Amino acid sequence: MSILVVGSIALDSVETSFGKVDDSPGGSALYFSAAASFYCPVNVVGVVGSDFDATHLSFLKKRAVNFDGLYVDSGETFRWGGRYHVDLNKRDTLFTFLNVFENFQPVIPRQYQDLEYVFLANIDPDLQLKVLDQIRKPGLVVLDTMNFWISGKLARLKEVIRRTNILILNDEETMELSGIPNLILAIKEIASWGPQALVVKKGQHGALLYHNDRFFFAPAYPLAKVVDPTGAGDSFAGGFLGYIAREGNLEDSTLRKAIIAGSTIASFTVEDFSFKKLIQLTPERLEERYAMFKDLTSF
Amino acid sequence: MSILVVGSIALDSVETSFGKVDDSPGGSALYFSAAASFYCPVNVVGVVGSDFDATHLSFLKKRAVNFDGLYVDSGETFRWGGRYHVDLNKRDTLFTFLNVFENFQPVIPRQYQDLEYVFLANIDPDLQLKVLDQIRKPGLVVLDTMNFWISGKLARLKEVIRRTNILILNDEETMELSGIPNLILAIKEIASWGPQALVVKKGQHGALLYHNDRFFFAPAYPLAKVVDPTGAGDSFAGGFLGYIAREGNLEDSTLRKAIIAGSTIASFTVEDFSFKKLIQLTPERLEERYAMFKDLTSF
Numbered sequence: 001m002s003i004l005v006v007g008s009i010a011l012d013s014v015e016t017s018f019g020k021v022d023d024s025p026g027g028s029a030l031y032f033s034a035a036a037s038f039y040c041p042v043n044v045v046g047v048v049g050s051d052f053d054a055t056h057l058s059f060l061k062k063r064a065v066n067f068d069g070l071y072v073d074s075g076e077t078f079r080w081g082g083r084y085h086v087d088l089n090k091r092d093t094l095f096t097f098l099n100v101f102e103n104f105q106p107v108i109p110r111q112y113q114d115l116e117y118v119f120l121a122n123i124d125p126d127l128q129l130k131v132l133d134q135i136r137k138p139g140l141v142v143l144d145t146m147n148f149w150i151s152g153k154l155a156r157l158k159e160v161i162r163r164t165n166i167l168i169l170n171d172e173e174t175m176e177l178s179g180i181p182n183l184i185l186a187i188k189e190i191a192s193w194g195p196q197a198l199v200v201k202k203g204q205h206g207a208l209l210y211h212n213d214r215f216f217f218a219p220a221y222p223l224a225k226v227v228d229p230t231g232a233g234d235s236f237a238g239g240f241l242g243y244i245a246r247e248g249n250l251e252d253s254t255l256r257k258a259i260i261a262g263s264t265i266a267s268f269t270v271e272d273f274s275f276k277k278l279i280q281l282t283p284e285r286l287e288e289r290y291a292m293f294k295d296l297t298s299f
Numbered sequence: 300m301s302i303l304v305v306g307s308i309a310l311d312s313v314e315t316s317f318g319k320v321d322d323s324p325g326g327s328a329l330y331f332s333a334a335a336s337f338y339c340p341v342n343v344v345g346v347v348g349s350d351f352d353a354t355h356l357s358f359l360k361k362r363a364v365n366f367d368g369l370y371v372d373s374g375e376t377f378r379w380g381g382r383y384h385v386d387l388n389k390r391d392t393l394f395t396f397l398n399v400f401e402n403f404q405p406v407i408p409r410q411y412q413d414l415e416y417v418f419l420a421n422i423d424p425d426l427q428l429k430v431l432d433q434i435r436k437p438g439l440v441v442l443d444t445m446n447f448w449i450s451g452k453l454a455r456l457k458e459v460i461r462r463t464n465i466l467i468l469n470d471e472e473t474m475e476l477s478g479i480p481n482l483i484l485a486i487k488e489i490a491s492w493g494p495q496a497l498v499v500k501k502g503q504h505g506a507l508l509y510h511n512d513r514f515f516f517a518p519a520y521p522l523a524k525v526v527d528p529t530g531a532g533d534s535f536a537g538g539f540l541g542y543i544a545r546e547g548n549l550e551d552s553t554l555r556k557a558i559i560a561g562s563t564i565a566s567f568t569v570e571d572f573s574f575k576k577l578i579q580l581t582p583e584r585l586e587e588r589y590a591m592f593k594d595l596t597s598f
Contacts, residue, residue, distance in 0.1 A: 205504035217518035224483045256598035299555035
């Protein structure tokens with residue numbers, strides 16, 4: 001099974017206590033694809049400017065990531081700049097230039113309109129709805145969003161959620177979206193709006209799955225060195241949905257393993273800047289770390 | 300096997316969004332004992348003032364908690380007052396009156412001096428050293444401390460740590476004590492000072508065990524209602540060491556199950572004020588929730 005992902009493609013300038021990079025490839029659609037492509041083919045819909053160096057995508061093309069839905073507009077590529085604190089949970093955004101992304105209207109190529117697995121990365125809910133309207137028979141819709149849309153476009157976001165099978169949020173967003181300060185109650189409330197499952201990302205504290213009225217908890221992999229957290233969430237989502245698409249079912253045990261797959265990939269992403277680690281990563285190394293989660297949690 | 304615990308006995312006044320209590324029994328020695336006594340006999344060394352109502356201890360006495368080491372001084376009992384925010388991870392201390400605790404000098408009754416399992420609750424490292432000097436052949440010393448002693452009495456605290464088998468800290472304290480901002484490296488650094496194992500409490504995010512160069516991660520039980528977090532850490536420690544003392548060995552699988560035992564008890568503690576929930580708790584209910592941790596983490 002292959003996946004459709006609609007999201008951002010960016011050039012990121014990132015500074016952490018381990019160094020800095022300028023205009024490095026990034027964005028939700030690329031981080032998602034880099035992760036998901038370990039499990040199944042991925043089809044990207046997004047936009048870049050005429051300044052975007054196509055060789056940034058070479059490693060993804062080799063891994064069955066298809067870019068027929070990549071539009072090149074005149075103008076500059078979306079750029080984001082951020083500086084992380086020594087406490088990597090905190091960061092300052094230095095700049096956000098939407099550039100060609102500002103007027104992005106996702107057009108799903110005909111050959112993608114029959115795809116069943118859809119990942120709506122964190123973009124404007126209006127655009128997310130437009131994507132869904134172009135899919136003939138969405139089988140599994142996975143949605144990511146952020147506090148910006150929760151506070152700014154709540155009604156439209158709720159429309160997307162009603163058409164979503166699995167919603168991915170972080171813990172703060174979950175409580176903000178539901179208006180409930182207890183995470184567990186907040187999750188149950190949002191699940192009552194329609195999604196079959198919720199995944200709550202807690203960064204260094206792991207991830208929580210709610211499905212079939214059961215909770216599953218996965219820790220983050222214990223890393224002695226986190227170089228750059230950028231892309232952790234999107235590569236988590238990529239490993240998660242990639243695993244599900246490969247297995248082709250929504251059984252609880254599949255979703256649980258998919259959470260571990262996502263956690264595993266994300267643990268590699270943050271070990272270096274941009275895609276440096278994911279470019280080197282092999283399926284064998286991925287499998288090896290996946291297996292270590294058993295040791296990390298069994299008692 | 301029975302345990303010796305030396306720590307505070309307090310009257311707490313606590314306010315949370317669910318209500319408030321005044322002068323309710325609390326303190327590290329009592330929370331620890333209430334938890335550990337589900338697994339083995341506990342012997343308390345501590346001090347109260349002449350105002351302390353001995354009936355507060357009745358439920359503990361019924362559970363084989365021995366108070367031969369409880370000293371009653373003229374003066375008032377240690378009092379603490381705090382108010383938790385809606386985000387229960389944040390609290391303001393309203394007052395701390397040490398009262399009789401200010402001049403507490405722990406004297407270990409002769410019949411306790413041969414105990415092998417020792418829990419040094421969070422008190423002045425000078426007092427913790429005095430306790431250790433009175434134990435003939437400590438078999439397993441478990442130590443709790445806090446940032447106040449890390450910043451104020453580091454040299455003495457390190458002396459205690461060198462004589463400690465298992466050190467319990469929270470994540471911030473671990474990084475502060477080691478001076479290393481990465482939790483995993485911080486844990487390994489402190490382990491190199493002597494302790495065989497470290498337990499890092501992460502509150503609502505669970506707990507991490509480091510032992511024999513392996514990590515084990517336990518989530519916090521997903522609670523829809525947390526009424527009062529006071530005592531969570533000490534009852535966690537009580538469940539943890541109680542379980543170990545009952546099993547009588549330090550195998551990795553014992554420590555892992557002990558972490559789950561501690562997490563289970565702590566999840567009950569926070570469901571009501573003071574000891575309300577732990578007083579009602581039965582071994583059957585405890586066992587039932589312990590078992591649910593399997594479902595929460597298996598994949």
